[in-house]
Amino acid sequence: MEHRKISRAVISRLPRYHRYLGDLLEAGVERISSNDLSKKMNVTASQIRQDLNNFGGFGQQGYGYNVKYLYTEIGKILGLNKTHNFIIIGAGNLGQALANYASFEKSGFILKSLFDVNPRLEGMSIRGIQVRMMDELVDFLQNNEIEIAALTIPKSKVVEVADLLVANGIKAIWNFAHMDLDLPKDVIVESVHLSDSLMQLSYNISRRKEAKKK
Amino acid sequence: MEHRKISRAVISRLPRYHRYLGDLLEAGVERISSNDLSKKMNVTASQIRQDLNNFGGFGQQGYGYNVKYLYTEIGKILGLNKTHNFIIIGAGNLGQALANYASFEKSGFILKSLFDVNPRLEGMSIRGIQVRMMDELVDFLQNNEIEIAALTIPKSKVVEVADLLVANGIKAIWNFAHMDLDLPKDVIVESVHLSDSLMQLSYNISRRKEAKKK
DNA sequence: TAGATTGTTAATCGATTAACAATC
DNA sequence: TAGATTGTTAATCGATTAACAATC
Structure with a gap:
């Protein structure tokens, strides 16, 4: 074909x-x-x-x-006839929001775990899915078939974490950090830049106002 | 010009x-x-x-x-030299995540309030910003200069709420619901469809796998 | 001045729309 | 069969890239 x-x-x-x-x-x-x-x-x-x-x-x-x-x-x-296991790195507000968004599951995206460095989150779980500490990540990846990692961590950590993920076989990254990722080209990166989106909204507001002035 | x-x-x-x-x-x-x-x-x-x-x-x-x-x-x-007051409708996980994302403030986007229907959230505040009940919305809009409303509410509520916002003078909507909004054309809508983004990722994964089979 | 690099015009490429023959 | 609507080719439109004269 x-x-x-x-x-x-x-x-x-x-x-x-x-x-x-x-x-x-x-x-x-x-x-x-x-x-x-x-x-x-x-x-x-x-x-x-x-x-x-x-x-x-x-x-x-x-x-x-x-x-x-x-x-x-x-x-x-779109690949929705297969299931895709994923993890979330960064169990802050955004990570938790994604974890709670059960609709993904309907499309075949199965959340297997969240990871964070914050020891206060240790032992916590969301919709029955456990939050683990970052030092368990490599081991977890070796023992589970994970396809996608969502990155909801600060810009400053994202390069290091992405490299670690790639080194451990992750081939698809859903990136929420305010930064572009430069990874080997066999790794698929899909970025959601929320502030870019907000700025486009703001651009349109400004332009609208200018037009009105005339 | x-x-x-x-x-x-x-x-x-x-x-x-x-x-x-x-x-x-x-x-x-x-x-x-x-x-x-x-x-x-x-x-x-x-x-x-x-x-x-x-x-x-x-x-x-x-x-x-x-x-x-x-x-x-x-x-x-991009209009970042001016400040833009905004509110968040829907103080669930995603709404709270946006509210906590202080970086917007650096670009001039000032969060003035969150709104929700859930009485459990009444009186709560995030970074000092109060969560109000939906029945206070109209009054709040009349007494505050709000430019942008972020909608982090379920699909099923979004049409009704958007209409209410527009009826009360909101001219810019940042839509996170899994649905396109059909509003008067003087209203600016910027949508973030998270599941669309995830599906594009999934498409690329599937295509990659197909290519490998050959 | 010579070198560097923009601003801008022209050429190319790709994506969207129009049109219509094929066919259910 | 006649009518409807696709699949697909051709035409148009728009966006990207190349080239280079202008100029700092």
């Missing part, structure tokens, strides 16, 4: 398709045309068809797309 | 420039060329110069860019 290169732009839209199809499925909708979906999602029908056809022909002429089927197929593309 | 339309792509890169320039500033670097910065940031020098020239000529031929000046100017473009 030959795969053409899928662009970043397309990939970034897949979760959104998945989300809308999930909503339609819950609402009991059986089929939908690219045109109807495009109106709901505020994109062009053309883009939807182009995006989907990167992965195969999921629709049927004259009918549209079967919601349940398309939802499942996009799920597979 | 005439402004050409700035593309979303450019805007989304500004916070990252700002971050790198901040780091350089802290490291005591006085000036930097687009070429040196491009190597640090893994983008082309051409792109840096193009991006910056959307907003004006901040550099000097034969010299490069003054780090402090450029940092300040990008800060202004």
Whole structure:
């Protein structure tokens, strides 16, 4: 099977398709045309068809797309048909927030442990998942199949911890630190930069105000 | 002053420039060329110069860019030279995590209050900032200049709350709910979809595995 | 002045949209 | 069959990169 290169732009839209199809499925909708979906999602029908056809022909002429089927197929593309074990490094507020966010589990992301340096958190558990101390990390990684590590630790610690994780076989990092990670290219890094997001909001506020002045 | 339309792509890169320039500033670097910065940031020098020239000529031929000046100017473009009061709706884990993230304050984002429906949180405060009950919200908005509302509440409540906020003059929403908001177009919405981000990570893991099979 | 590096125009590349033949 | 709607090719649009004259 030959795969053409899928662009970043397309990939970034897949979760959104998945989300809308999930909503339609819950609402009991059986089929939908690219045109109807495009109106709901505020994109062009053309883009939807182009995006989907990167992965195969999921629709049927004259009918549209079967919601349940398309939802499942996009799920597979996104890897949601498999489970992914993950850990959280940094059991502060953000780490705990992620740990409590049970929805991830529905998509197959299973939290196996949290880690922290703070001895006050020792022995604590969240939704039944234990918080461990950082010095147990290497041992834990050797005895558990962990795929993803979420980093909710301060910028100053992140390089050291990421190196440790990579040295122990972690191949995917979900990075919340306010910093880009420079890791071997077989390690996948997905960063969530909250302050970048807030700054974009602020940019738009400023621009709006300027426009009003005129 | 005439402004050409700035593309979303450019805007989304500004916070990252700002971050790198901040780091350089802290490291005591006085000036930097687009070429040196491009190597640090893994983008082309051409792109840096193009991006910056959307907003004006901040550099000097034969010299490069003054780090402090450029940092300040990008800060202004992003609206970081002004303070922005904000509130958090939903004082659960994520809301508390944001409230505790003091770095926002350094960029001029001042948290004025949190709101929740949970009576157990009544009277609580975080970094000296009070958690209030939702029925105090409208009154609070009328008596305080609030620019931004961060929504860290469940999907099921988000439409209702967003409408209430907009009805009471909020013009900028930082949305963490797993849902797109459809609001009047004079309201700025910036969404952080954590599960979308996790799914992109998962997509890349799956693709990596497929490639290995061959 | 000579060297460096910007600002900016032109060329290229990629992504989005339009159009329509294929087909259910 | 006629109508609807996909899959896909072609056209357009926009964003990135390359090149270089301007200038510090």
